[in-house]
Amino acid sequence: FLFLSLAGSARALSATKVPRPSRPINPDGWPEKFPAKDHCSRCGLCETSYVSNVLDACAFINGGMKRNIDGLEETVHGRTRCIDNSINGDDSIAEERRFGVMSRPMMLGRGKVAGAQWTGAVSSIAVSMLESKKVDAVVCIATGSDGGWSNPEPILARTVDDVLRGRGVKPALAPSLRILDELKSDESIKKLLYCGVGCSVQAFRAIEDELGLDKVYVLGTACADNSPTPKAARDFLKKGIPSIGDSNVLAYEFMQDFRVHVKVGDEKSPSYKKLPYFSLEPSVAEFAIADSCLACFDYTNALADVVVGYMGAPLVDDMDRNMQTITVRNNRGEEMIRCAIDGERLELGGTARGEGTHEKFAMSTVANDNLVNKMTGGDVKEKGMPPFVGNIIASIATKLGPKGVAFARYSIDYHILRNYLHCLREFGRDRADTMIPEYTRVIIKEYEESDQAFRDLIDK
Template identity: 40%
Template sequence: RRHPCRAVPASSSSTSPSARGMKPGTPRQLYPAKEHCSRCGLCDTKHIASVKEACAFLGEGMGRMGALEEVVHGRRRNESAENDEAMFGVTQDIFYATNTRPQAGVQWTGIVTEMALRALEEGVVEGVICTSAEENDRLAAKPILATTRDEVLSSGGVKPCYSPTLSVLEEVEARGLKRIMFIGVGCQVQALRSIESALGLEKLYVVGTNCTDNGDREGLDKFLKAASSSPETVVGYEFMQDYRVHLKHTKGSTIENDYEEVPYFCLPSNHLAHGVIGEPCRSCFDYTNGLADVVVGYMAVPWRRMEMTKHATYVTVRNDRGREMVDLVRDRLSRERVEDHRGIIGREGLVVQTVEADDLAYFGRGPDQGAPRFVGELIATLLEFLGPRGMEFARYSIEYHYIRNYLHTMRTFDGVKTKDASQHIPSYAKAIVEKYNKAGDVDKLLKVE
């Protein structure tokens, strides 16, 4: 594979992470991308020498997505507005799937965990770079190189905060492993793809997950305290397609059936507008993990009136390596066609309303309290029946996040990280902004102070 971002070979690096003081635990402000650093872990390795070309938040940052897609998938995504690739990325196949025999402790039905187990046990890879949890904190990320079944299983379940997963590359190199699976999110995968040619691997399989609105561990605490009546027992949560946040609690918690459901509209938006979602995640344009070989996520699956974690997830196969991973677990998958309902309330109006409400909260002009419970339930129920569902809900979520992040990027990057903030924004995200800016509505928001 030819890389446009020529990575400096590992052996020629003279800047060790320790020489720079870059190691897990170092405050983000000291990393090259400073407050925009998502702690992907690259700078905790000798590959920090390539940070200017590899970091998703320096120089052209995510503006490099198209060129990297060509290298990784052999072509760029089709960016025409009528084509779903413009939002979901390069796609060979897309479908809903459920793992019929989930392992214990997985987030949804454990398709990603199953791929990792099979790849390891069948000798396709020698190790899996994945994210386990800290011993005393089940939600805090601890990246590991898993080479046994138990180690893979220890990584089941989401850790909804930054993870310096690429830091594990040092161990891969030290142990001389050559066939590796990497499980991670978009900003990590972009950095990984940018230095892939310098790693000397024989095979690299990248299994991605969707990711948006991430942040640090403290931000996660702030969110859980606002959203849950028992934040200390939460093991996972998701913004589901019934317009409610579903929070799963430890077995035997004080919450009825160990599940809590809170309408989006009941969350205190002013309070959560700062200190929860990290700066990089407000400048991220890779929700769908465009450079992974295969991506497994929830976003495009309708609410099915069952426990959150029993839902199907949607699988996006981007290339032949991704297909290889799906084939490994084919006998465990129950597969369905994707659903796509436009709804009576079209997504475009919903996108505009969500962006405007978010922007008000960002400037402290939103409501201090969430809506009363009965009002929140009513709005959520109306939207559940009349709003977009399935793939259309995913398009709503992508468009809203990319416009919100466009505003943030233009406000905070200009003259700071790049000569021109718009360099950081991929063309597919700019096209979404242009669609909503025909009457200058996005520009108007940009002028608000």
């Protein structure tokens, strides 16, 4: 959601003391009744008896992402990420500083599931794990019969059909951990695959040992700027891209060519509409990005065993055929990938590579971002560019900007810088600095030392 504006709302997240709740919180009370208030990502933990762990598990309170990522990376992967340099000093491949612990260089890969948001890589791996009986059940989000526009619900999937109910889920907050009590009480489940975004994986890792499972695998997705609800996502599309009209939207995403791609029609013969980021009305982001996602520093899902993403893959095809990225972090991740390849459900396309520098691009995006502009009290443009002009700018940016892995670096840094500014405005510098993981602190420090424009934004 680059270059968009967001109306600042009053956020009431308590700066220090959050009481430890002892009973599940009624979902109707979201977000006011939840400990992280407006910044609650609705991961589902607080809707279960595990709510009593919230101070040690939640990604948004009590040290949040810093406590979870810095504290658990070694426990989960056997070591912390190498923050200081890239793998083998080769800048064309993904480095651990931004992309997290890796047992091998980040790869390109593609799933084989029709009807998914992308190529179905997540569903492919999950199905393979079930079919090979490596797990008894998979925790995933199921979409309703309306193509993913109803509120997302977590399920304990035990069959291939169950897992495939997760295809085409829309980019909105989803209470994946709401399933924890059902999981704990089901004695037939001893081996589990948990699928989720970074904030929910963090909370899951914090309570994983209490579940009494023999084996746990975690399959993560890279994640940024989710909508609070599927309705907010749909409203964003309706208002931001009116030309879609009443078309049946199968999937949409902000892509590497600086355009929003929207897949519409039916699965057998879809078409793809594209609108440059720069032509979206800035006001559409007022309701389209959840506050939690503006305070998130876990784009690349640090604590999952395997992470599926897309930003680091060169864009050469439609979104549901283009290669995605696959990051394997440890031996469990290797096992999962091997299982999906042996089951002929996952195709690998070699090491993910990229070219170009990203820092100036990231900083100029932050400096020109209407969202940041609004946070820091600057002028906000009312209208997006006419599509003709927006397309020219998008084409130039695609040609001259960072590509592949370097594009992913650009997107990661943009979100880190933007979200740090958000946290500064919301919580003040002392508190913001206790929330950000060490890798984030190092990246922010580099921009702060090298870029006057960023220093100015910090000081505003």
